[in-house]
Amino acid sequence: MAAARTVLFDFDGTLIDSDAVLQAPFAALGLAEVDFPPLGLPLPVACERAGITVADYLAHYDPGAARPFPGVEAMLAGLDRWGLCSNKDRATAEVELARLGWKPAVAFFSDDFGGRPKFLDPVLAALALTPGDALLVGDTAHDRACAQAAGVAFGLAGWNPRAVPEPGDLVLATPADVVAALNSPP
Secondary structure, X not given: OOOOOEEEEOOEOOOEEOHHHHXXXXXXXXXXXXXXXXXXXXXXXHHHXXXXXXXXXXXXXXXXXXXXXXXXXXXXXXXXXXXXXXXXXXXXXHHHHHHHOXXXXXXXXXXXXOOOOOOOHHHHHHOOOOHXXXXXXXXXXXXXXXXXXXXXXXXXXXXXXXXXXXXXXXXXXXXXXXXXXXXXXX
């Protein structure tokens, strides 16, 4: 059965369990954990807040360290088409996507948004979708706001224990729940 909607994913914290991997460069550069910027920010913004350069951060980032959350690979294999919209930098994300063997129909990253927080308009246009045709699955308030700004339904990646639901969220307990959500009315 073809899904009624197309799923768009955030990358870090949604598809891959990357919290510790994202924070490791800050620690390697001498920041105390209390000084780490919040997860989900575009990399240039996070680095500016931390008082470091993007180049220094990337020199300490290991693109081979993050692993998919359990069930994500099977879920992605069962999707005909999906998109990616992330505040991650493109070069690092492309290395990680290649390592994982994942091929989204479209993938937009922080670089594509001029360093601003991600937004869904170009993703929807590239996939020829209206807001009602899509579901954004993410793990942060940034993801929720991104979906709301575009008029797209939001699903919280509840398989990430750090994700905090808010009233009105569609909480997806496991990656397998994504397929059921795509086939449910918006």
